[in-house]
Amino acid sequence: MLDIAIVGKGPAGWSCAMTARMRGLQAVVIAPQNDNGLLRSAERIDNYPGMPQASGNAILDAFREQALAMGAQERSGLVRQIMPMGESFMLLVENDVLEAKAVVLAMGAARPVLLPGEEEQLGRGVSYCATCDGMFYRGKRIAVLSASQQGVEETRFLAGLASEVDYYSLKRHQTDGLEENVKVMAEKPVSIGRDDAGLILMTDQAVHGYDGIFVFRAAMPLNMLMAELETEGSYIPVDRQMRTNIPGVFAAGDCTGKPLQVPKAVGEGNVAALSAAAWIAGRDNAG
Ligand SMILES: Cc1cc2nc3c(=O)[nH]c(=O)nc-3n(C[C@H](O)[C@H](O)[C@H](O)COP(=O)(O)OP(=O)(O)OC[C@H]3O[C@@H](n4cnc5c(N)ncnc54)[C@H](O)[C@@H]3O)c2cc1C
CATH class of the missing domain: 3.50.50.60 (FAD/NAD(P)-binding domain)
Incomplete structure (x- = not known):
């Protein structure tokens, strides 16, 4: 100890x-x-x-x-x-x-200011830890929401497990060198919720359904x-x-x-x- x-x-x-x-x-x-x-x-x-x-x-x-x-x-x-x-x-x-x-x-x-709905969905598809929860999303479709370069590094690990990853920047940072199954999104995340089909991410432009959403912030x-x-x-x-x-x-x-x-x-x-x-x-x- x-x-x-x-x-x-x-x-x-x-x-x-x-x-x-x-x-x-x-x-x-x-x-x-x-x-x-x-x-x-x-x-x-x-x-x-x-x-x-x-x-x-x-x-x-x-x-x-x-x-x-x-x-x-x-x-x-x-x-x-x-x-x-x-x-x-x-x-x-x-x-x-x-x-x-x-x-x-x-x-x-x-x-950090959380997105509306984020805390409610924590542990129900929203995760802050790629190493702890990444395995649950093998072959699935996930989103990464990141405020820093840390998200890029975590995404490299997640991209080896998930079938598709959509990457959203919460704050501007370098997103070069991501794997082929990662799409860098230009949309701004607005809130997280759930519908009959499962977890959803609302952005300033659309509503997307995901199996999991990983969020990386520095605090x-x-x-x-x-x-x-x-x-x-x-x-x-x-x-x-x-x-x-x-x-x-x-x-x-x-x-x-x-x-x-x-x-x-x-x-x-x-x-x-x-x-x-x-x-x-x-x-x-x-x-
Ligand atoms: C542009 C600028 C100019 C400034 N000029 C001056 C000046 O001239 N004179 C002056 O006295 N002060 C100045 N300040 C203020 C000064 O930077 C702060 O008062 C000082 O850094 C506070 O020190 P701190 O250790 O309390 O926190 P910080 O320096 O903010 O350090 C906090 C640390 O906690 C870490 N952390 C946060 N959450 C977690 C978590 N959950 N787990 C692990 N780690 C975590 C952060 O990553 C960081 O390492 C300035 C600040 C800025 C931004």
Whole structure:
């Protein structure tokens, strides 16, 4: 079992990992494979002490390098769900399961907007995981809805199973090099539903029937990530120790609310690590 699972490879996540390592704790930092974290798009940051006029990329690379050199571990994958298990937490990371004593949520402020009907059809033909569910669609007709390049990679796997794949971009990205049985659609998905014949996707131009619909985005809605987590709008309320309403779950950085700033994210990551360390020590002593 891991000590601390940190969700997010931004400033809050890396800072948390460094302090966790200083406390001798095992820290695993998790984010999707093609993680382009918000800060990567910042050309110049002037308010991070000690790194004048550094680009967002340079800051993130330096944080990552420092954390890994201190022994933090890195893991690729979108965290889909976190389940409290009494003494620990199970994290569903793509199609793998991790167990940790404490969790730090450092997912930034980006929140995906689901299509109408998507949540209702989840597990009834709508899936977020090609590896977990792809096998059910051998020889069938499926759609992929993707917000990023990750969808292209997942589609290469799905195209080897399904007979036909229609590929819809939710946000603009490169879709070159897809297999012959994949059709890149110019239509915009509007909603997902069901009729007598099965699953349907409504677009701005037509209604299409599919056996399955795979959706790939770079983040999860908070209520789907952790059902019991208290939220305020799109933010996670915390106290000064970065505690959420769930014992053993802490949050840091942009996901806790404004100001959305690098120095604030780094400071909160530090506090979350110290609080998680205290939580783990209490838990281990009680056991
Ligand atoms: C163009 C631009 C310019 C900016 N300029 C400045 C500036 O000058 N000064 C300043 O202080 N701030 C600036 N900011 C804000 C700064 O980027 C953020 O405040 C900071 O990145 C927040 O850090 P964070 O760690 O909380 O979240 P983020 O940096 O957003 O990182 C979140 C991480 O969580 C991951 N993630 C999300 N959901 C999941 C999931 N379900 N599973 C796994 N991983 C997940 C993401 O992939 C990412 O790795 C700027 C932002 C932008 C976009």
